[in-house]
Amino acid sequence: MLDIRRVRENPEEVAVALKKKGYDFDIESFKSLDAKRKQADVESQNLQAEKKKASKQVGMLIKEGLSPEEAKKKALSGIDDKLEASVAQAKEIQQQIQDLLLSIPNIPDSEVPEGSDEEDNVEVRTWGDPKAFDFEVKDHVDVGQAIGGLDFELAAKITGSRFAVMRGDIARLHRALTQFMLNTHIDDHGYTETYVPYMVNADSLRGTGQLPKFEEDLFKIPFNDSCYYLIPTAEVPVTNIARDEILDANELPVKMACHTPCFRSEAGSYGRDTRGMIRQHQFEKVELVQMVKPEDSDQALEELTGHAEKILQALELPYRLVTLCGGDLGFSAAKTYDIEVWLPGQQKFREISSCSNFRDYQARRMQARWRNPETNKPELLHTINGSGLAVGRTLVAVLENYQQEDGRVAIPKALQPYIGNKEYIG
Incomplete structure (x- = not known):
């Protein structure tokens, strides 16, 4: 939420800044x-x-x-x-x-480029070179179904469209990716593993900016005289740990890593990515959340983004980093980097992580604060989060980038200890 004093004192300036997001104030x-x-x-x-x-x-x-x-x-x-x-x-x-x-959405950072949609996002850097295959590549659906561990028809029978059933080595590979991500962020990057409920109340969703604007994207569960919501991302419960709290300066930065399923109705997205695991109603992520002093948030975004990149580098998956333009920037974000992994089956880069600095926008909604020892007064925290990574999309990337001509899938060296030291599945 924006500072009401800023809006009252400089409404014209606020209106101009919000134009970059396509919002008419x-x-x-x-x-x-x-x-x-x-x-x-x-x-x-x-x-x-x-x-x-x-x-x-x-x-x-x-x-x-x-x-x-x-x-x-x-x-x-x-x-x-x-x-x-x-x-x-x-x-x-x-x-x-x-x-x-x-x-009203958050005001974009001055460094955010102008633009209306993803076509106007600006590439920051690339890592790795897409592999040259000497056979006709398949997408993850064909690779997974050939192995026998990826079943969308069975999921549709059990539940409906945009769900998946994984079995055998593919289910094990999915779990291995989760463990590898958590261990890397906890052991190498200093995050505290955090477990949270998969359902939240409306106050939590208002705190991080999903409500009231994006209720149609949520799965709502009536309960007694109230209701819960299935979480769209671990960002919601993890960030709300600091709601209505005042942290001591020596507790900062707070760094949490959390693995959860995520549930999204994908309202308005029908017809897009209906094949496979790219856009589903249920998927899993390892989420990274940091809460820092205001003067540290720019550096924290760079750090957190680098931590997400390290996962792809360890898996030797080519990717690129882009800065989102104003028109593609999320409602609550002031600045966002998207990490896009190369998918040979689609011959394009696809988003696998979004890393955002929200500045004090979420903290003001949540009244998440820290006590400044210089003034002994509470001040708003800055919040930063990002996927480290989306597990299902990382599985997609491994299946496609490591596919073999004989139908098997090679296992990245970093993952082999997590999957019984197997070098191949299939």
């Missing part, structure tokens, strides 16, 4: 609403003063012979009702402002 509507809030506050204060003044007359009227009830009625006649109505109006307007702020 209605300055006049905001100014009108804020003026109504100010007027309602003034009216409430005036009525409070009037009530205080009138209350002093109650004692005088009692001395003149009126009962306490008669004195209050005469002195405060109509003021309480007016004050109650005025306070209710002020609260209603304040809620309208709060709802407006919740609907």
Whole structure:
């Protein structure tokens, strides 16, 4: 959520900055609403003063012979009702402002390039060279089905479209990737392994920015008189660990790694990537989350992105890093790097991780703070997160990049200890 003071003091500047994301901020509507809030506050204060003044007359009227009830009625006649109505109006307007702020995306960093969609993203660097195959390459669906461990028809029977059943060596390879990622981030990069619920409440989703705007993308589960939501990413429960907390400076940076399933309705994406495991309703990720002092967040984004890259480098999978343009930037993000792995079956790079700096946008929603020892006052944290990596898409990349002409799949050396030292599956 944006700082209301910044919006009030520089609405034109905010509007120009949000244009980069393709968001039209209605300055006049905001100014009108804020003026109504100010007027309602003034009216409430005036009525409070009037009530205080009138209350002093109650004692005088009692001395003149009126009962306490008669004195209050005469002195405060109509003021309480007016004050109650005025306070209710002020609260209603304040809620309208709060709802407006919740609907406004984060302001993009000045370094974010202009652009309307993914075609305008800017390549930062590449790593590795796509392998030259001397046979006709297959995509992961054909590779996995030939091995016998990837079944989409069975998943459709059990549940529906956009799910997968994995068995045998492919299921084991999927698990191996998860373990390899967790161990690397914990042992080599200093993250604390964290386990969280796979369902969250609405407050948690508001905290990280999924609600209220993206409710249609979520799986909602009614429960008693309330509801839970299946998590779209571990970012939600892990980041909300700091909601309504004040951390000591010596606790920072907080670095957490978390493996969870992720559940997304993929609303509006039908017709896109319907084949295989690229875009599913259920998939798994190893998520990296950092919470840092404001002055450290730019460097933390670079560090976290590098940690995600190390996984692909260890697996010897070619990839490229791009900076997202304004039009492709997420709602809550100020700056995002996408890591895109090379998929021979598609002959293109596809996203396997998004690493974002949210600055204080999520922290303001969550009231996630740290105590600055120089002032002894609480200040908002900066939050950073990214996939380290999406497990299913990494499996796709391994199946396609390591496929052999005879139908087997070679196992990357870094993964072999996690899969019984096998060199091939299939």
